[in-house]
Amino acid sequence: MKTAxxxxxxxxxxxxxxxxxxxxxxxxxxxxxxxxxxxxGPVCHSAELLLRAIQEHATDKxxxxxxxxxxxxxxxxxxxxxxxxxxxxxxxxxxxxIAALSDGWGCCATDTGSxxxxxxxxxxxxxxxxxxxxxxxxxxxxxxxxPRAVPVAVLAGSPGGEAPDVLEAVG
Numbered sequence: 001m002k003t004a005x006x007x008x009x010x011x012x013x014x015x016x017x018x019x020x021x022x023x024x025x026x027x028x029x030x031x032x033x034x035x036x037x038x039x040x041g042p043v044c045h046s047a048e049l050l051l052r053a054i055q056e057h058a059t060d061k062x063x064x065x066x067x068x069x070x071x072x073x074x075x076x077x078x079x080x081x082x083x084x085x086x087x088x089x090x091x092x093x094x095x096x097x098i099a100a101l102s103d104g105w106g107c108c109a110t111d112t113g114s115x116x117x118x119x120x121x122x123x124x125x126x127x128x129x130x131x132x133x134x135x136x137x138x139x140x141x142x143x144x145x146x147p148r149a150v151p152v153a154v155l156a157g158s159p160g161g162e163a164p165d166v167l168e169a170v171g
Contacts, residue, residue, distance in 0.1 A: 007034050007069035014062050015055040023065065024048050030067065031074075039074055039121050043067075046098045046119055050078050053094035058082040073103070077118035079110070087115060 009030050013019055024044045031040045047065065054063060060082040068075045087095060087107045095117070098105050102119035109115055 009067045011065045012062070013065065015051050016061065017055065020048055020051045020055060023051060027067065034069055036069065036074065036123070038124055042101050043074060043076055043121055046101050047076055047078070049094050049097055050117060053091050054080055057090040058085045072123055074121045075118055077116050079114050079116045081114045083113045085115065087117060
């Protein structure tokens with residue numbers, strides 16, 4: 001059985017108008033490096049929309065961006081620490097556009113009060129997925145060595161300390 005090579009990328013950045021363009025180029029470069037050219041447009045456009053909305057409405061401009069690729073879906077998430085920013089109010093137009101561009105999206109709060117907004121993009125059917133063979137787990141027979149000629153009395157632990165008839169185990 002073969003599995004896709006999982007990929008992960010993380011970036012911490014302070015959002016500004018110049019940084020939005022830089023982040024878009026960085027994300028596009030990683031997607032191209034992962035052979036996901038067809039996802040560059042929708043993923044980078046959605047990320048840019050989200051970063052511009054955060055830059056415009058948030059007081060804390062420090063964010064974290066993460067991307068995960070599992071061979072079938074790309075998940076992009078943006079985490080921001082501004083407790084005053086309400087995605088359901090200030091980011092509603094942005095999230096509406098992201099919903100139209102992506103296969104799925106969501107928003108959740110963390111224990112620390114941060115907000116994480118994520119979206120997914122499915123790979124097209126004809127997208128080439130880098131595959132690697134999985135290394136088989138060793139079976140029990142491969143790990144334990146079977147003794148060829150060990151006296152049965154030693155294995156059984158004879159009660160009198162003497163083995164009247166020593167039999168050999170043949171494996």
